[in-house]
Amino acid sequence: MEAEVLLQAVMDYGYIILFLWLWLGMFIAPVPNEIIVSTVGFLSGQYLHPMAALLTAYIGIIASITTSYFAGRLIGYPVLHWLQRKGPSKSVQIASSIMDKYRVYSLSFSYFIPGVRNIVPFLFGMNRLPFQKFAMLAYSSAFVWCSIFFFSGLYFGQFSKDYPWEGIAFIVLLIGFVMYIGMVTLKKIAANKNVKENETRHQ
Template sequence: MDALISSLMAYGYWGLFLLMVLDPILPTPSETIITLAGTLIAAKKLDLIPAVTAVAAGSVIGSVIAYAIGRYLGRHVLLKYGRWVGIKPAHMVKGERWLNRYKILMLIFGRYIAGVRQVIPYLAGIGRISWFDFTLYTVIGSILWAVTFLVLGRTLTTLVHPVAASIARYWYIVAPVVIVGLGVFIWRRQRTRHARQVPEDQRNTQNTPNA
């Protein structure tokens, strides 16, 4: 995680852009990367608008490349080589079914669905969805996706830092409360388990035939 943060700080917006271009081709923890970029926005190392632009632009270009592969090289290429980039036949079946039923929604929001995000652009190309429709809805979806995780990362950082500072400042109050709470939890769990065990033992005794 520290290495990823260091890389983002070193390469900045270009690093974000290139990682998003590669996302449909090489599986990357893109949500984690974007959220970490959001933490750098909170730390004033990156700015929100350029970061959104880098993530969205990279995502669109990577998706268009994947769309072109699906459109011009076809399903057999994806079936043959998809496993090398984490695309399984089950993902293709699920993505194709959803894409046929909810085309616009999947092009916009499909990237939020694990196991489907990566395969949607290829399937859109295979299904011959028009270039215009694909590009339009991919741009909309990419911007929403970038904003979602960048703002999430920034917000979490903003919320966590004051809480962590308060805990560090008042540790002598927080620590006993946590210890007592943990003790009560364990005690109640043991008590519940014992209460369940007693009737079971009684039933076993009743069911045991007399000698």
């Protein structure tokens, strides 16, 4: 996504478009939320009100994961059966493995893992986790995640004129690091799941 596109959309329609982008974008758009929130932070250093932009982005994110949670509560099993008929979903399998290993505390870090960040809330909703517990763990994790990428983008926006290459390097390294940690975590979980499945077959 180009910064100009998001800026023009916000200028034309207000902060509501930013909210909708982060709320519904996870379900219909392939753009990673890391890029969206970093772009919002970048624009806040020059064109948008930082606190209004941060609050709008955060509300959009928690709306997205809350939608996933209640979708799991209301239509979880029919959707899961439909996915199973299509074939095993790797993202669902990984999310299930994370939940099996870390239980409810997986909500504290699942948003940092691309590919499963909205599936974990869906599965917890399907399993009828009390909403208060879900909100306490998932919303706090989302706030930390949102703040990291927002303020990284804000830093880049403020210092890009004087230190353009340093700012670019900082953003690229941060996003790359978080995504690398997420991918390594996914590979380890998938490897542990395969080992357990093999051990079960040989028993």
